[in-house]
Amino acid sequence: MERDDDDAAPVDMLASLFEARGWPYEYVGDDELTGEVQGSWAKYQVRGIWRREDHVLQLLCLPDIRVPEDKRAAMFEVLALVNEQMWLGHFDVWSNGMVLLYRHALMLGDEGLLSIAQAQTAVEAAVDECDRFYPAFQFILWGDKTPAEALASALVDAAGEA
Template sequence: MSSRDEENQAEERDDGAPIEVLEAYFEARGWACERSGDGEIVASAPGSWAQYELRGVWRPDDQVLQFLAFPDIKVGDDKRAAIYETLGLVNEQLWLGHFELWSNSGLIVFRYAALIDGGEDGLSFEQAEQLSEAALEECERFYPVFQFVLWGGKSPSEAITAALIETAGEA
């Protein structure tokens, strides 16, 4: 095998490495997952409020891993203005990532991008866990906010207040 062939094989491994680590993490959790080509993986993760679709998309040219979580919330045209206001209030609460409304499908999605060093370190199993858990935690935390606006008749500010009340003590 020539050194050029070895370089090409190494590049192919590097290009898919973050997706491979995500796949290993998803499988370790027992979540159904499927690769959509070398640079993308989709998994299904259970939550308290919904079944979440998690998606990792690796862009080797930019060394960016885009991580998305879909909380299974679809917004009709009549509720879009209220949801856009809700998204603004929700996103003020986040340190990493953001929620957005995809205009074509009406789906709410949580997403963020992570710069991944293309060197030997790449994406670790622990980082894959942190990416996944952070996305799921934010979806779980804000799912009720979106539901209060869409189905509960609350204004965005009322929904945020109602959903983010911290309880004291134990029941």
């Protein structure tokens, strides 16, 4: 595959970013890559999935949190509150396995090329958002806080780390 100096196929550019940062990764197929990034709270699985027909790169960041049945209502409520705070991407729970994830899609235009700056910004934003709200999810799962209390506690704690 030929590249110019600035842009490349999305999955290849993600691989270049992961390699430059020393993050482990592997290709899942021609249009998908998965890797691990250490955040402040946890190690996150980051997946990039290229949809050629739509010129869209879907970026997923999974903090390895499964939502047990008895916590689902509270988790869905805190997700609604969390998503109101976000300007890029959103959190969701996959119905298959009840796995929490951050999801964002980048529309890359007709050429379908991604720059290293775009790749870095997208991955860093995903990890930052997972780190920012990880405590709220844990307060729901392990701290028996209400969704509003969990979000308020997480945002206060995060503000205190500057």
